[in-house]
Amino acid sequence: MPEMTVWQISSSGRMPRMEVIVLTTLFSVLFAIFFLLLFVRMRQNPDSCADQDSLIPFRGDELTRPPLSPTPGELTAEKNLSEKSTDE
């Protein structure tokens, strides 16, 4: 019978082996740094149209910015919504 390898985690025993924790922590911290650097770098890039795209959900809305296309239907809906709840 082959002998078993064990991870002792009980109060009576040894400390768990650390290599997995060290390696994975190192790896994930490096990745997090890379991730943040990439993000910061992209924030500084003025050429992308990305920030314009963030306004796509507001196409047709009156409330935030001038709409890119008129939306009478939405305006009617918003007027109705501005009525108060029954408990207000």
Added chain:
Amino acid sequence: MSSDTTTKNKITIEFDDQTPRWFMIASITWGVVAMLVGVICAFQLNFWQVNGHIFEMMTSWLPERFQFKSDGIEYLTFGRLRPLHTNAAIFAFVGNMMFCGIYYSTQRLCNARTFSDVLSKVHFWGWQLIIVGAALTLPAGLTRGKEYAELIWPLNIAVTVIWVIFALNFFLTLKVRREKSLYVALWFYIATIVTVAMLYIVNHLQIPTSLVHAYPVFGGVQDALVQWWYGHNAVAFFLTTPILGIMYYYLPKAANRPVYSYRLSIVHFWSLVFIYIWAGPHHLLHTALPKWLQLLGVFFSLMLWAPSWGGMINGLLTLRGAWDKLRTDPVIKFFVAAITFYGMSTFEGPLLSIRSVSALAHYTDWIVGHVHSGTLGWNGFMAAGMFYWLAPRLWGKPLYSKTLANFHFWIGLVGILLYVASLWFAGVIQGLMLNETDATGTRLVNEFVQTVDKIQWLMLFRAIGGTLYLTGFLLLVVNIYKTAKSGSPVNETREVFDDPDMKKDQMTWGAAFRNDPVTYTFWGIFFAILWIFLPPGASHMALVVTLVFAYLAVKRFRANTATWSKWYDDVSENYLPFTVLVIIAVALGGVIQIMPTITVNRAANVEDRLQTLYTPLELAGRDLYVSEGCYNCHSQMIRMLVPDVLRYGEYSRLGESIYDHPFQWGSKRTGPDLAREGGVRGNDWHYLHMLNPRAINAQSRMPNYPWLFQKEIDFKVLPGKIAVQQRIGVPYPIMTPDEIEQGAREQALAIAKTLVDAQVNIPVGKDEKEPATETEARDHLASKQIVSLIAYLQKLGSSEPVEEVEAAPTKPQGIMPGIPDELRVVKPEVAPETEEN
């Protein structure tokens, strides 16, 4: 966004808001069912009587002819209801909520009505029929025995067809869109659609034995890996990515300001979809799964923390300048709490993936608490926020009561916190108790049932927490109903410019894939994979090359930022190349993990044990074990941990479940592990235990199974089942149908004889005659399902030594050659003998 207005036609479009309305009603309805069943399950874990016996108690005061006489009801046991709860919560509640959110937002983001109303209707009704099918089949014990993949094969086909219809409708809507760019929410929807399709098809490959039963083509470790690749990514791509898409649309709308950083969302999206798919093996830490796969799962799980929190930060910071709304707007309250729970559970997930943490937490209620902080906190609260925001828009009237919505929020929040905190404590307490040894470190001090007893009061708090959450959700039902009743269905109209010359979807495949970003990413990942797989030495070289590529990529990116950005802007205006890139990103992790296990020579990877084939009767018993959902409470995997080995015996080898289709390693131990249960106790012990577990152990919470003593074994189906087993690679010898049936009957008689000899009590049905002689008693028992189940339980852990592999030196015996598998290397210094010395 300037374009030539002379070519534009101004038209008015009416959105199809009927489909999101229907999906919302369906989600709320099924949500109540899912949560109600969940609460019942929670109480079952406190009081075994809730498994059906309660009806006998409740009717005991009635005249005798009205009294309900049964120790249990087969349709109401925890083993059958728990799959109903999970499937209802995932596919019915969140599924319908996701479709509601997608159908509503996609039309607005595309400035186009959904491509086909007919496809939308087929999608809606098809999905509801599937859910009804699940609600009927799962309590009936018709299951595949794989978590979140329990539905039987006809329903699997129906899911696939309906999913394709949904995909077709969605992609054709993208095709006819009047908006050049694909907004980030649509990316997440794309990732959801393609990845769920891939996962679902692979994990549901099976060969039917009848209209309601099939065996999966994968077995043992292969099945375990495929299952958790699917299971983990069901969380990722069914419960997370679509909800993130919903967050990116509905949160900015509710806060009335654009997302904090659109560019962060780009990094968030790609890193999330690429990394998530690799993390499945963290469900199998310390098991017989080869170590390289376990570590791969751990690495990627930890890395997943960064993109997950990137998304959370992006969501929360979207509220910059609008935090005052948190005080007044219940929608914002729900969204903020949901995103916070998302952040909390995506921190907890990587934490639980660390091997030493998993050693304590896995198989305990901590995992259940983790899952529920995601489903109740993240999914449930996002659903509530979205419904409260949508209902006034879909019915054209303000929300009936903000006060009621606020009350829902607080009662739900208290419910979740009570639920999750109880299970944290319960998990840690039970984990520590199970691992506790005496001073020598060689003997455990707690019986399993003692640990269950210890956490009982916490389980009660868990049930109360769930009940509070359900109560809050019922308030939502009232609020939405009243809102809908006060208004009438509204389909929003919008005037848009129809521009036939809009430059979208014109990117060539060459422009999409032959460029610096793709090239550097491809080679970087290629060498990183070589680093993982090559033997030491060569792997270091591959790591160096990877780092060189990373350096060159960064350098190139800095020099050509505008070009790289332009490429991505172009891709996000072309839905097909975008979709292909997503497919590549998600398929990569799956292929690398799963292909080696599928293509490997299984016979050479059994370690030193090879499972003994099940006899036909044992196979019948195994199917019963699967059907009753025993895997929901009992694992069959002894991990390579001292406490596991001390409690249950030698650790489980790869070869010991090689013929198990489906594998039954389990994911939760409400009861003890059964991997080596065979031969430990007598047949009469199992007989009595299944009839009344309290007769064996007064503290047991296990249900009674009286119907197993009434229902007959179906011997006639066994030849067909054996034939399918042979087709999927189980090396049964050639047997005629008569031999199979005869062999099963003889084994059943032999077991029945031991029971008669032990003078067991024989329950007899209303229409059955009491056996008068020992022979009659034996024949009576030999026909009952309980005998086949006993045959199976007594077979568990049965294997034969494999000399060739045992004789081999400490070379890797994992599935992937060339990867040192240290877990299987002898470590004498921690052997029990050494501790004693």
